[in-house]
Amino acid sequence: MSYTIKDVAKKANVSIATVSRILNGQGGYSEKTKSKVLQVIEELGYQPNAVARGLINKRTHTIGVLFPKLSSSLVTDLLDGIEKAANDNGSSVIVCHTESNGEKTIKYLQLLIEKRVDGIIFASEILKEEYHQYITKSKMPLILLSTESYAYPVPFVKVNDYHASYSAAKYLMDKGHTKIGMISGNKEDIIAGKPRIEGFQKALSDHNIPLDDRNIVFSRGFTFPDGVEGLKKLLDQFPDVTAIFGASDEIAIGALSAAYQLGIKVPEDLSVMGYDNLQLAEMSIPPLTTVGQPLAKMGETAAKMLLKMLETGEVPESRIMPHKIIERLSVKERK
Amino acid sequence: MSYTIKDVAKKANVSIATVSRILNGQGGYSEKTKSKVLQVIEELGYQPNAVARGLINKRTHTIGVLFPKLSSSLVTDLLDGIEKAANDNGSSVIVCHTESNGEKTIKYLQLLIEKRVDGIIFASEILKEEYHQYITKSKMPLILLSTESYAYPVPFVKVNDYHASYSAAKYLMDKGHTKIGMISGNKEDIIAGKPRIEGFQKALSDHNIPLDDRNIVFSRGFTFPDGVEGLKKLLDQFPDVTAIFGASDEIAIGALSAAYQLGIKVPEDLSVMGYDNLQLAEMSIPPLTTVGQPLAKMGETAAKMLLKMLETGEVPESRIMPHKIIERLSVKERK
DNA sequence: ATCATTTACGTAAACGTTTACGTAAATGAA
């Protein structure tokens, strides 16, 4: 195959130990032999074998990332941040997409553990007991990203969904709206579903806005079709609604589409607000006002936390990232 | 750390060779010892060390993928396919994003080579001479995805941009349009820029439609802002245009946005067509008619080709993937 | 000049596997 440290040593008339020391800049060699060895390395085009290094150092400089699916902007933005931070640190990232499937997830975890990745980032999905046990048994460092575990003390980075949702609803009220509806995601989802619903409800009730069943429609997921269906249902059960809050940008954009089909003008007849601030959000018509999560930053933070954890051995503190209302053109002031 | 094959061997009163044979199902052991060993493995929760395996087998079951950037739907869809095919094969994928930066790219290549990945997929970007040399010297199997090299015989998978663009223009003409404009990407880009421009031009001239400078505006990239700028320029230089073809979905959606701002109705006043069929395309208002590339399929194909190349040692043939007009609502028939 | 210390290396074990080779016991054929 390719050249090894042995070939370099032989050609430079030194021992492999010396080559290794030079490669790692540890001292214990003269300038003369150093330049000699470096020259040989150059000549041969020698590339150190990270697999052998990994075996002896017990560090692979690789981290594993688990996402429910890859083809979603949300995931992409997170991944972007993770990859950036990992690369700055000289590490690479292995991506896995679990399709929210238990068996697949376990299979991936096994793979990552066998590959001896340095740590795992588990993103955008609920950490089931089974997963947690499996990871814990292997003593693999773990960070949760855009999700959180109530049952286990696993460090996470995420925004506060409850607060973010509250502030979205408040924003709508500040704009003069009182007939406010929500197209929620899955209400069984205790991470991204329930808190957003409850934050919304709390905001309305704190401001004495009547609130009952007709204000909210519950979708199955957080997707575009959920949004188009959602708007239709909401309009059925709450015809005089003037502003709606979608639990994700995709939902909101679905609502935008449905509104367009129905001849409802946004924001003139209806204000629409989203959640996530995906890249999509600035490309919609009209550009979507939304509550922004700093996705790339979050990914970066998670990776940095993991990396620091590897260095220091200490479990880092979880991070609640700031959310922010991104004002664009899909919400109109109402007098 | 975790248990090794030695621990298993000791506890089961056999040699490590026997454990290894059982683990790899190679025969040469009795049923009795097999079940004994399996039981010990279960008890200890032993997980084989893929790093050690990689060292001796010279196969890491990992492939590296290089993208210009991660946060783009195009890349995501490709990645999705790659990851699926790799996983079906028991391999994992390391993602890298080069930011189209020469130095970064070389650094990533070096990383991947040092990690001894089994092969590399280089996606959506021009394979510079420097890259090609570097990879060739390392004898690393290489597949090009959604790009192609004219200078080197590297197998690729991609659609025929020239043809695809031709058929987009033809589609517009078939719908009765004769004043057709194009917002192109970067015309210096000989993979995704030039062929699409030339395919468009050829289609018009084949159908005797007059064609000059005012038909095409050249953007710097393929992004949303390029689209919004592009439309404005095009309208300036070609006010009576009735249909436009954007060299990417993002460009087309940018044009949609600009049109909306300008009070131009799509498709009533102006038809708009894109290229890529990103997930975006069905979420736009109106849903975008576009020429679709089977992105996930392409990613899958590239990964499969690479994997097969590793098995057989033969260089596979390049694959031209079919494109297809995806009819949605952004183009209107004109009588 | 002598001794202690430092410098500049080399040797060999270790990391956790796979596998070529060897061998004793079991099996089968005659």
Place this chain on the structure above:
DNA sequence: TTCATTTACGTAAACGTTTACGTAAATGAT
């Protein structure tokens, strides 16, 4: 029963590194 063959293992080398330990030569102090 005897010999050949097969079965079921064990031993040890190899993969390409890092590093603890040892040591001869160089340097410095006196």
